[in-house]
Amino acid sequence: MTSDAPSPRAALAGIPAYVPGKPPVARPGVTTYKLSSNENPYPPLDGVMEAATKAASVMNRYPDMGCAALYAALADKLGVPADNLAAGTGSVAVLYHLLQAYCDPGDEVVYAWRSFEAYPIAVTVSGAVNVAVPLTTDARHDLDAMAAAVNDRTKAVIVCTPNNPTGPSVTHTEMAAFLERIPSRVLVVIDEAYQEFVRQDDRIDALAFCRARSNVVVMRTFAKAYGLAGLRVGYAVAPEPIAASIRACALPFGVSTVAQAAAVASLEREAELFERVDAIVAERVRMVAALKRQGWDPPDAQGNFVWFELSADRAGRDRTADFAAAADLAGLMVRPFAGEGCRVTVGEPAANDVLLEVAARFRTG
Numbered sequence: 001m002t003s004d005a006p007s008p009r010a011a012l013a014g015i016p017a018y019v020p021g022k023p024p025v026a027r028p029g030v031t032t033y034k035l036s037s038n039e040n041p042y043p044p045l046d047g048v049m050e051a052a053t054k055a056a057s058v059m060n061r062y063p064d065m066g067c068a069a070l071y072a073a074l075a076d077k078l079g080v081p082a083d084n085l086a087a088g089t090g091s092v093a094v095l096y097h098l099l100q101a102y103c104d105p106g107d108e109v110v111y112a113w114r115s116f117e118a119y120p121i122a123v124t125v126s127g128a129v130n131v132a133v134p135l136t137t138d139a140r141h142d143l144d145a146m147a148a149a150v151n152d153r154t155k156a157v158i159v160c161t162p163n164n165p166t167g168p169s170v171t172h173t174e175m176a177a178f179l180e181r182i183p184s185r186v187l188v189v190i191d192e193a194y195q196e197f198v199r200q201d202d203r204i205d206a207l208a209f210c211r212a213r214s215n216v217v218v219m220r221t222f223a224k225a226y227g228l229a230g231l232r233v234g235y236a237v238a239p240e241p242i243a244a245s246i247r248a249c250a251l252p253f254g255v256s257t258v259a260q261a262a263a264v265a266s267l268e269r270e271a272e273l274f275e276r277v278d279a280i281v282a283e284r285v286r287m288v289a290a291l292k293r294q295g296w297d298p299p300d301a302q303g304n305f306v307w308f309e310l311s312a313d314r315a316g317r318d319r320t321a322d323f324a325a326a327a328d329l330a331g332l333m334v335r336p337f338a339g340e341g342c343r344v345t346v347g348e349p350a351a352n353d354v355l356l357e358v359a360a361r362f363r364t365g
């Protein structure tokens, strides 16, 4: 490369790599399962498949850039005006658009860590400064420390609830107290990618905060509970000026006709889809109980995944790699975070059974 080659923005040098969940390694005689990306194990519902297929027949046309049918269906479902919605190719894209709309170089974005690995990437791409606040020892957001990290340069705070990859949710009471401490000029992004899986008292009503405040943005996705990860569609619910700013930064025609149609068809079939969510939650409860009997102490799991805390052993050996290798041998692909732990998606019951066997063997070593 010559020295006069075009140079990208300096910020790009600091972008951490997104490590995607890998597909399982094929092993003769072993059924393999992908438990590394928090995907929904159920295949598409017939009606959703039909709507998507029909939409595919007009692939020679651009999609509806205004996402009119999707916004109408969401507005109806959520009880918010369509002006308060902004869709994108997954809620990660919506976050990129939001940060692009609001962050100048040097602005700070506060989030918990370990949390969703897309955050540091999105913040860095936007030119803003990452302020990562460690989780508490029970793998929850340290909302006090996060509030204390807000200063004059802070543009946004991201709260991931339930937290990917550790699992705990923020309660409504905790969120209310937190918001009281955040100046209204600071965006508060509540990332609710897994909200459909939450089963706890004092459950957060993020949309209520969004209605009552001028700075709260709620992000949701069709990728997890609705099982449309491959179609790339998510959205924000936000006060009208913020939603308009997000839409202004969105790529034109990003959300495909197929994705829009599948999302609308999914909203029409929530009853059926949420039965599947209930089944996944029941499996999660079963797994956590079994893991506790094995002697594990998983953090409160409120998403469609379970966190295995695995710091290095006394000899400094990385146990996350050992755990992932043991799972792999048994046909399971999990998501290791070196030196910290492994995240395992709640899959079909047969996959979860194998995981429990792997976990039991790992404990008895």
Ligand SMILES: *Cc1c(COP(=O)(O)O)cnc(C)c1O
Residues within 6 Å of the ligand: 038, 089, 090, 091, 092, 093, 116, 160, 164, 191, 193, 220, 221, 222, 223, 224, 229, 232, 233, 234
């Ligand atoms: C999966 C996930 C999302 C959504 O991702 P998209 O597929 O882009 O909609 C957002 N936030 C978190 C924390 C996630 O785990």
